[in-house]
Amino acid sequence: MKTPWHLWLIGVLSLLWNLGGVFDYLMSQLNVESYMGAMTPEQRAYFDGFPTWAVVFWALGVWGALAGSVLLLLRSRYAAAAFAVSLIGLLVNTIHLFASQGSAAVDLMGRGALAFTALLIVVALGLWLYARAMARRQVLR
Template sequence: MKKPSWAFWTVGILALLWNGFGGYDYYMTQSNNEAYLADYDQEMIAWMQAFPGWRTALWALGVWSAVLASVLMLLRKAWAAPLFVVGPVAIVIGLIQDVSAGGLGYYGATGLAMSGVICLVAVFLAWYAHRQKRLGVLK
């Protein structure tokens, strides 16, 4: 097994922090934490609460697979690579659903830009984990 570089550990820790916040956001949103949701527009909250079950499950799958993938990457397990692919796929499917269901107005420019950043980070992490697997860092 190849020894990981300092960059590997840096990316791994940042991935866990980034995806850990995603898990925190998911939990706080799904638990309807009033303090956390105080800055959200009431229409946005109502829209998210009206998600069909499969859409909420898709959100959970994307978030928690990324958290697990981050932990597995830090443990240098090869399963991190395919798990990191779940996130971008879930994000794209979710965005397609949201836009086709008229959700673009709820996102706004900032929300749409943030969704783009989240997707780009997820794609980068999937690429990075697969690269580390090919290099023998993940086994």
Template sequence: MTDSYSQKPSKWFWIISVIALLWNAVGVFQYLIKAYNTEGFRSQYTAEQLEIIANSPAWATAAFAIGVFGGLIASGFLLMRRKLATIFYVFSLTGIIIQVYHNHFVIDSSEIMGNSAAYFSGTIVVIALLLLYFSIFATKKQWIR
């Protein structure tokens, strides 16, 4: 009988998995401070920006939640060496893409928040794609099942 965990992950698997968990935990934190409209959150934006954020449609807020919570759950599954990580990274990426669509095509966040908003959004999409690829790679290497 072959153990599906026959391939022991390398150290960098664990390093990437922990970094992924921390990265997505920061995303969840950002979502929560926005959802609870904390003073720390409000202090980051102008009154005009806060008004635009407050008037975001529910689907954009839901996409944000799916993106960050999906990524956090996926990272947890990655650490537990479960293939469900890939499915949740797909959910996360989908939420991120929908949120980026809202931020850059519905409200044009680059005009409101500056060009750094576009760069940061691009970075988030790239990291989400890399984490999805990493989970697929780990499955092929039989590091997760």
């Protein structure tokens, strides 16, 4: 089947979008002061106190999204699975935020960051659904 033009558009845009997540993850995990210094002391303590399992799910979210974008551009049916892993990683860490912080999550992260997290979830869900639809139409092999 001929590859639809929108696969290339969504693939490239998702790759650029997900590279932002990779940047955030690497700057945080490498504890780059010029990046981490922009956080409040409370935010820094929250990220410094991440349990190992939460870091693992964060990594799954970030690297799964990057893999999904690359696999989508390669027209691989495994793109949907990679995006699913990414969505799970994102959801687990979002649940971790609210389970550990409760209503204080709004004060800790700020409304803008929480709105961005909601956008991340919508985009991740959309990418998974898109890749799944392309696999079902046999655009992905």
